[in-house]
Amino acid sequence: MSNNLLSNKNEFVNQVFKTILHNSSDIIFNISSSGTILFISPSFSDSLNYSISKVIGSNILDYMHPEDINYTLKYIDNIKEKEIEDSHLEARIRSADGHFFWHNINMEPIYDELNNLSGYIGIARDVSEFKEAYNALGKKVDELEQFFDLNLDLLAIGDMTGKLVKLNKAWTKTFGYSLKELQETSHIKYIHPDDLTKTLEVFSQINNEQKVLNFTNRFRCKDGSYRYIEWQIQPHKDLVFGIARDITDKILAQEEIEHKHELMGYVIEHTRSSVAVHDKDLRYMYVSKDYLESYKIEGNVIGKHHYQVIPDLPDKWRQVHKRVLNGEVVSAEEDIFVRDDGKTEYTRWECRPWYLPDNSIGGLIVYTEVITEQIKEKERITKEREQFKKTLLSISDGVISINLDNEITLINKAACTLTGYSEKEALGCSLRKICKLEKEINKPTVKDIENVLITKSGDRVNIEISLSPIKDPSDQVNGAIIIIRDISERYQKNKELEYLSNHDYLTGVYNRHFMEKKLLELDTEDNLPLTLVITDVNGLKLINDAYGHDVGDKLLMKVSELIKHQTSKEDYLGRIGSDEFIAFLPKTSLEAGKALIKDLHIKANEAKLDSVIISLACGVATKTDIKQDINVIRREANNNMYRDKQVHGRTMRSQTIETVLRNINNKYDREQVHTERVSVYCERLAQALQLSNQQVVEAKIAGVLHDIGKIMVPAEILNKEEHLTKEEWAEVQRHPVTGYHILKSVDEYAHLADSILYHHERFDGKGYPDGLSGHDIPLLSRIITVTDAYEAMTASRPYQDTKTSEAAIEELRNCKGSQFDPYIVEVFIDEVLK
Numbered sequence: 001m002s003n004n005l006l007s008n009k010n011e012f013v014n015q016v017f018k019t020i021l022h023n024s025s026d027i028i029f030n031i032s033s034s035g036t037i038l039f040i041s042p043s044f045s046d047s048l049n050y051s052i053s054k055v056i057g058s059n060i061l062d063y064m065h066p067e068d069i070n071y072t073l074k075y076i077d078n079i080k081e082k083e084i085e086d087s088h089l090e091a092r093i094r095s096a097d098g099h100f101f102w103h104n105i106n107m108e109p110i111y112d113e114l115n116n117l118s119g120y121i122g123i124a125r126d127v128s129e130f131k132e133a134y135n136a137l138g139k140k141v142d143e144l145e146q147f148f149d150l151n152l153d154l155l156a157i158g159d160m161t162g163k164l165v166k167l168n169k170a171w172t173k174t175f176g177y178s179l180k181e182l183q184e185t186s187h188i189k190y191i192h193p194d195d196l197t198k199t200l201e202v203f204s205q206i207n208n209e210q211k212v213l214n215f216t217n218r219f220r221c222k223d224g225s226y227r228y229i230e231w232q233i234q235p236h237k238d239l240v241f242g243i244a245r246d247i248t249d250k251i252l253a254q255e256e257i258e259h260k261h262e263l264m265g266y267v268i269e270h271t272r273s274s275v276a277v278h279d280k281d282l283r284y285m286y287v288s289k290d291y292l293e294s295y296k297i298e299g300n301v302i303g304k305h306h307y308q309v310i311p312d313l314p315d316k317w318r319q320v321h322k323r324v325l326n327g328e329v330v331s332a333e334e335d336i337f338v339r340d341d342g343k344t345e346y347t348r349w350e351c352r353p354w355y356l357p358d359n360s361i362g363g364l365i366v367y368t369e370v371i372t373e374q375i376k377e378k379e380r381i382t383k384e385r386e387q388f389k390k391t392l393l394s395i396s397d398g399v400i401s402i403n404l405d406n407e408i409t410l411i412n413k414a415a416c417t418l419t420g421y422s423e424k425e426a427l428g429c430s431l432r433k434i435c436k437l438e439k440e441i442n443k444p445t446v447k448d449i450e451n452v453l454i455t456k457s458g459d460r461v462n463i464e465i466s467l468s469p470i471k472d473p474s475d476q477v478n479g480a481i482i483i484i485r486d487i488s489e490r491y492q493k494n495k496e497l498e499y500l501s502n503h504d505y506l507t508g509v510y511n512r513h514f515m516e517k518k519l520l521e522l523d524t525e526d527n528l529p530l531t532l533v534i535t536d537v538n539g540l541k542l543i544n545d546a547y548g549h550d551v552g553d554k555l556l557m558k559v560s561e562l563i564k565h566q567t568s569k570e571d572y573l574g575r576i577g578s579d580e581f582i583a584f585l586p587k588t589s590l591e592a593g594k595a596l597i598k599d600l601h602i603k604a605n606e607a608k609l610d611s612v613i614i615s616l617a618c619g620v621a622t623k624t625d626i627k628q629d630i631n632v633i634r635r636e637a638n639n640n641m642y643r644d645k646q647v648h649g650r651t652m653r654s655q656t657i658e659t660v661l662r663n664i665n666n667k668y669d670r671e672q673v674h675t676e677r678v679s680v681y682c683e684r685l686a687q688a689l690q691l692s693n694q695q696v697v698e699a700k701i702a703g704v705l706h707d708i709g710k711i712m713v714p715a716e717i718l719n720k721e722e723h724l725t726k727e728e729w730a731e732v733q734r735h736p737v738t739g740y741h742i743l744k745s746v747d748e749y750a751h752l753a754d755s756i757l758y759h760h761e762r763f764d765g766k767g768y769p770d771g772l773s774g775h776d777i778p779l780l781s782r783i784i785t786v787t788d789a790y791e792a793m794t795a796s797r798p799y800q801d802t803k804t805s806e807a808a809i810e811e812l813r814n815c816k817g818s819q820f821d822p823y824i825v826e827v828f829i830d831e832v833l834k
Helices: 002-023 042-048 066-080 128-150 170-175 179-183 193-207 248-270 289-294 315-325 372-394 413-419 488-502 512-522 540-547 549-566 590-606 630-667 671-688 693-705 708-712 726-733 735-744 747-757 779-794 805-814 822-832
Strands: 027-032 037-040 088-094 100-111 117-126 154-159 164-167 212-220 226-236 239-246 274-279 284-287 330-338 344-355 361-370 398-403 408-411 446-454 460-471 477-486 530-537 572-575 580-585 616-623
Touching: 027 042, 066 088, 066 100, 066 117, 100 128, 154 170, 164 179, 170 179, 193 212, 193 226, 226 248, 274 289, 289 361, 315 330, 315 344, 315 361, 344 372, 398 413, 413 477, 460 488, 488 512, 512 572, 512 580, 512 630, 530 549, 530 590, 530 630, 540 549, 540 630, 540 708, 540 735, 549 572, 549 580, 549 590, 580 590, 590 616, 616 630, 630 693, 630 708, 630 735, 630 747, 671 693, 671 779, 671 822, 693 747, 693 779, 708 735, 726 735, 735 747, 747 779, 779 805, 779 822, 805 822
Parallel strands: none
Antiparallel strands: 027 037, 027 117, 088 100, 100 117, 154 164, 154 239, 212 226, 226 239, 274 284, 274 361, 330 344, 344 361, 398 408, 398 477, 446 460, 460 477, 530 580, 530 616, 572 580
């Protein structure tokens, strides 16, 4: 019973299973672990048109889409390893006609009694239609999303609170925010404060489910700027759909147009020219104040017809308007018209059409300018140019004008004289041919550049040249003007100045400044041995004092000539002090330098300069090693010169004193007798005054020397028989000072200089040269004063009667205390004259 029951139950189950297999639209299959199809339901054949018998034994992968095989194998492995909970697989299965259909497959592993994997059982459901519908829907969604993001307009979906739910990418591009930043808060926070009120009013309309069109407000960008947004808004239930467009550029362009319109009106209104802009119906659009004033028009004319404003407009202008409205441009450069008051004016005018964007004529523009003053100015400039041309042709500087081809277009008389070419020869000729320069000028502009001009005859003229471009009113160069100045005289003076800057003005040899620089240049190894010779003129000051500076200058020139003859042209000779010369002898030994000095002394002794004694002191030193300091060598030469001076200087000065005294005696017949007598009287008087032997000797010598200063007094004054003039007497009165300077220069007589200086002072202070009095006058001077006066009174002079000794003594006594020292007078009379 139980077996029958069980058998009946199994039969029932099998019957039910068969019913499910044959009636199910899903494909039920059983495959081995390797994928071999062991069983498959009839629906496989029904849906894919395969024969079941042919399918059994084949591999299930043979029916899979190649792109899905790897994925399927991985799916099977995951089932086997129990690594997935969801045994769902979507794959494509090929039908008998080669088409692939999407199936949703679920598989479970089957194990035997030993728990070994024996295969898989699965169900596959055809989901192709669903898949296609889903893909189509996804595509639609993608297309909508793409359209949403690619749309250039600003698309937005928001709620009733103002929060933005969904935005397209145009928002980020326009305002700089990320979509997340915009969606985190209400868009009200981005609205311009001035637009907030009207924006909230729009929200009220939206809440009332009213559509809002062409609403504009300003939205803040991330950089803080604002942009104008024009909205189209449609509320729907709890959402608000909006399309916005950035119209900032449009608004700015409109503002710019309005600004330009206002600016154009302002510019035309305030321009100094007369300008009127009319439409094609000749109604005023813009007009300048100058236009209104010129035509004496009052009130606002904008929008009025031109002929209404000026009803008596001449027919000439009406014809011009017709021509212009037909596309012609009509103008006149100098149009004469007569005002109501009879005044004649000149105008420049132009009337031209203006065009609309479609290239049709929109109206006309009239430009009128009163150019009376310009005409007068033009006439004035023409006259000035003529005058300027005449001036250029007559000025002392050479003037040449050229065009862009370097052809001469103008040349004045001075330039013709400088170049040697006539105006006829020069005009139209190349500048290079007429104005030949030693140094070529490659710059467009030069000023006062020195150059040399080669004249037509080949002469060379030192010139100063300036070159400037000539420009037209548009600043374009159309030529050049050249100014040439003859600087030959200045050039020569500059050469002379340059010569004087390096040479001694008196002797012509180099000066100290030049020699200092030259010594540094010569101080090189190539010039060794370098010998320095220093020469000093002995007694120059004495010569100057005794004979005058003219004679001293002659002495210096004579000495420079003597040294020049002893040096070669490779040597350098310079005067470095009032009486000192130095010579640089490159590549010259010390022996050669000493030989030069020896010859120089010989030549000086042989030389003649009137009665002047030429005496030189010389020193030499030589640099033989580059390491030697040239300044040390120079000091050595200088020291050697001073040693030589000790030898020759004293003798020369003593000889000069003797020569001076001899010359005085030669030019003043009585001077020798006078000095001899005064000398004797001075010696005796000094003895009578009981002075020391040394003082007696000095008194005797002072008597001889007291009138040595008369060497500077002209002979014609000393020998004059008539009374001397005031000027001549002043000349004589200078001889004590001259004598003082002469003796001061000679060591052996210098101590007598003061006595000679003051021997014409008076005891009462009325003498000369310093007005000393009493015992302030040196004793020797007071002695000379008495003896000199007595000898003069008793000597034979052409300008006075000779006094007897008694008369002279009486004169001495009468002048005691005034002219003479009373004590010395009495001693002289009592002790000397007895």
